[in-house]
Amino acid sequence: MDMVNLKINGQDVSVPAGTTVLEAARSAGIEIPTLCYLKDVSQTGSCRMCLVEIKGGRALQAACVYPVAEGIEVQTNTPAVRETRRAVLELMLSNHDRKCLTCPRNRNCELQALADELGVEDIPYEGVRSEYDIDDVSPSIVRDNNKCVLCRRCVNVCKKIQTVGVIDTMERGFKTKVGCAFEASLGEVDCVNCGQCIAVCPVGALREKDSTKDVWEALASDKHVVVQTAPAVRAALGEEFGLPMGERVTGKMVAALRRLGFDKVFDTDFGADLTIMEEGTELLHRIQNGGTLPMITSCSPGWVKFCEHNYPEFLDNLSTCKSPHEMFGAIIKSYYAEKAGIDPKDIYVVSVMPCTAKKFEAARDELAANGVPDVDAVITTRELAGMIKQSGIQFNKLPDEVFDSPFGDEATGAGVIFGVTGGVMEAALRTVAEILSGKPVEKVDYEEVRGLDGVKIASVPAGDKVIRAAVAHGLGNARKLLDSIKAGETQVDFIEIMACPGGCVTGGGQPIVSSRVKMDVNVSAERAKAIYAEDKSLKVRKSHDNPYIKQLYSEYLGEAGGHKAHELLHTHYVARPKYEVK
Amino acid sequence: MSNQATVPFKGTAEQEAKLLEVIAKHKDQAGALISVLHEAQDIYGYLPIEVQSIIAKGLGVTLAEVYGVVTFYTQFSLNPKGExxxxxxxxxxxxxxxxxxxxxxxxxxxxxxxxxxxxxxxxxxxxxxxxxxxxxxxxxxxxxxxxxxxxxxxxxxxxxxx
Missing domain, CATH: 3.40.30.10 (Glutaredoxin)
Known part of the structure; x- marks a missing residue:
């Protein structure tokens, strides 16, 4: 690799050619402030926070887009650099609403942090401030342009990483803003609600639609309030309470939920095990009866809506299985309701999800198996953390507690890995391989579908068959995979798609990690460690071995894929328009 | 909330055929969008959502990007000229x-x-x-x-x- 030698603040630095000054400085332990820059997502050089002096250069240069060159001398800490950066920031703040105390990102805001670090003491620029209506039409995402700093990180993640592209910059000059075509709301366009825009926003311009008020109300009512938590939540919730990334907090989370007043605390992993039973059966049925292949997973509601808008020709390929928390909701309001002797109408199901798209999903009309919605409210990991904080629960001091029966105090390892890319595929393979072999299979870990490659393809022997599996995470990667299938370049039997890069562990509802941390840490990989550690720690690691799943089928559902299962656990999809505004 | 033209769209099949021709002509050029928008405005007199949708689909870009460009340049109009x-x-x-x-x-x-x-x-x-x-x-x-x-x-x- 060609190395380039340069000087930063008089210090000799040697980095590979093609490195930017920002990265070179960072490798030498020198911090340069950034705002619009986000590793792997956004390098636009538009915010001017990272200005540096290059000796002999005409003007200050943006370090995030300035490539190193042999012999250049960079100064990151001169009076001119410091004063210019501060003036740029003050100008930005002069057109910001500065209502930090009531902002969802208070104390977790990159703009606020910069104002502190750069020593802003006053905002001397008075003048007109842009004022915008808040867009809260979408059931998942709220956009408040009064807080937007025009960094374009959301635009880039939506357009380049997710290839959804429903937001862009509009107008020019002082009127410049980020929004949807024709001033439409996010709820009126082909937004898939993945919430990656929220995850990359440095400020409070994007947030989830609040559902905590509904949950507080339900908790205070006479209803029987049941909560379930997705696998990825336990892998990140601790971060909201200062615990290290990747520390699994399953037991404390259960304890906190109980102290919040939920009548029952269930694990969505049980729903995941149920999904494997139904989806595995569906796959085998399709393979053995010439059904539509490849079959594609339907757990990720961001992916499902993306498919409905962009690839309606693949709707028959989508598994008809509801997503795990929806399946579980339907079971809670039927089997559990019967067992506990409670009218389903008196049960309120709350799902804690790493996901904003689940809010949209829960509101879909077709997801109401018992004449009532399968799930009544969805809150994100962040919203749960907020509720715990509001209740004065000292999270870090909580004892570890276990989930409630009758669904077992532990689910399976297969259920928990649903939270990471490749996990649904691996869980399915653990079951399908065993069914096709007709005998216990020793192999549990399917390393070939793990990891963070955008598209993973593997041929997995199962009995006398070979299952050709493909896994894509991030919708841009899903698009690549589907296009190559359409072009006849890739032939597979079974596909797992998760809308968010990295899978649910880095879903749009997870704790927000600053761009600075993301320069050094791979968040998906760190959180995935917690998931795989929990998988390893569990006694049962295959969905079909879960004794409570067996009990559910024998007592209530009958056969996997049978009549009753179909009624409760399966759904259908609709083609939705693109290039249209409601 | 939507900022669509106040006048009902009266585009004809001939106009659409012409626009599709323009799109086909420019499709593989870098920066095709602005040229296409200019010619589209010549054909229709303005650039309502119906026209922008055809362009977005034809060039394989998002509607938000097309709208972003249209609102950036003052020579593009979202509304027709009146009598x-x-x-x-x-x-x-x-x-x-x-x-x-x-x-x-x-x-x-x-x-x-x-x-x-x-x-x-x-x-x-x-x-x-x-x-x-x-x-x-x-x-x-x-x-x-x-x-x-x-x-x-x-x-x-x-x-x-x-």
Whole structure:
């Protein structure tokens, strides 16, 4: 690799050619402030926070887009650099609403942090401030342009990483803003609600639609309030309470939920095990009866809506299985309701999800198996953390507690890995391989579908068959995979798609990690460690071995894929328009 | 919330065929979008959502990107020109003589914004820079007719003539 030698603040630095000054400085332990820059997502050089002096250069240069060159001398800490950066920031703040105390990102805001670090003491620029209506039409995402700093990180993640592209910059000059075509709301366009825009926003311009008020109300009512938590939540919730990334907090989370007043605390992993039973059966049925292949997973509601808008020709390929928390909701309001002797109408199901798209999903009309919605409210990991904080629960001091029966105090390892890319595929393979072999299979870990490659393809022997599996995470990667299938370049039997890069562990509802941390840490990989550690720690690691799943089928559902299962656990999809505004 | 044209779209099949031809001609060029938008505006006179959707689909770009470009450049219009095009000069001389009040009166009477068109397609309104008739300030024009030394009370009578 060609190395380039340069000087930063008089210090000799040697980095590979093609490195930017920002990265070179960072490798030498020198911090340069950034705002619009986000590793792997956004390098636009538009915010001017990272200005540096290059000796002999005409003007200050943006370090995030300035490539190193042999012999250049960079100064990151001169009076001119410091004063210019501060003036740029003050100008930005002069057109910001500065209502930090009531902002969802208070104390977790990159703009606020910069104002502190750069020593802003006053905002001397008075003048007109842009004022915008808040867009809260979408059931998942709220956009408040009064807080937007025009960094374009959301635009880039939506357009380049997710290839959804429903937001862009509009107008020019002082009127410049980020929004949807024709001033439409996010709820009126082909937004898939993945919430990656929220995850990359440095400020409070994007947030989830609040559902905590509904949950507080339900908790205070006479209803029987049941909560379930997705696998990825336990892998990140601790971060909201200062615990290290990747520390699994399953037991404390259960304890906190109980102290919040939920009548029952269930694990969505049980729903995941149920999904494997139904989806595995569906796959085998399709393979053995010439059904539509490849079959594609339907757990990720961001992916499902993306498919409905962009690839309606693949709707028959989508598994008809509801997503795990929806399946579980339907079971809670039927089997559990019967067992506990409670009218389903008196049960309120709350799902804690790493996901904003689940809010949209829960509101879909077709997801109401018992004449009532399968799930009544969805809150994100962040919203749960907020509720715990509001209740004065000292999270870090909580004892570890276990989930409630009758669904077992532990689910399976297969259920928990649903939270990471490749996990649904691996869980399915653990079951399908065993069914096709007709005998216990020793192999549990399917390393070939793990990891963070955008598209993973593997041929997995199962009995006398070979299952050709493909896994894509991030919708841009899903698009690549589907296009190559359409072009006849890739032939597979079974596909797992998760809308968010990295899978649910880095879903749009997870704790927000600053761009600075993301320069050094791979968040998906760190959180995935917690998931795989929990998988390893569990006694049962295959969905079909879960004794409570067996009990559910024998007592209530009958056969996997049978009549009753179909009624409760399966759904259908609709083609939705693109290039249209409601 | 939506900022769509106030006038119903009346595009013809011939216009669409022409637009598709334009898209096919430019499709593989870098920066095709701006050229296509120019020619599309020549074909339709303006760029409503129906036209922008055809362009987005044809060029494989997002509707948000097309709309972003259309609203960035002032020469692109989201609304058609009316049968009677009203322009009010907001140049320095006219402005100090009160053309701001004149344009507000026009907006109020027609119920449209600057660059808008009434839903019957009869009147459209633009704000212009100096038209070189400062001696007549404040000035407005309706197609080729020029009205000068205006006061707000003149506006209803002028519009009523058309």
């Amino acid at each position: 009677y095009q009203i322009s009010v000069c907001l140049g320095t001389a006219c402005y100090v003589k009160g053309s701001g009040d004149i344009i507000n009166k026009v907006k109020e009477i027609l119920g449209i914004d600057v660059d808008g068109c009434t839903s019957d397609g009869k009147y459209s309104l633009t704000a212009t820079r100096c038209i070189g008739a400062c001696g007549l300030a404040p000035v407005m024009t309706v197609n080729d007719d020029v009205y000068g030394r205006l006061v707000v009370d003149d506006v209803p009578g002028i519009i009523a003539k058309y």
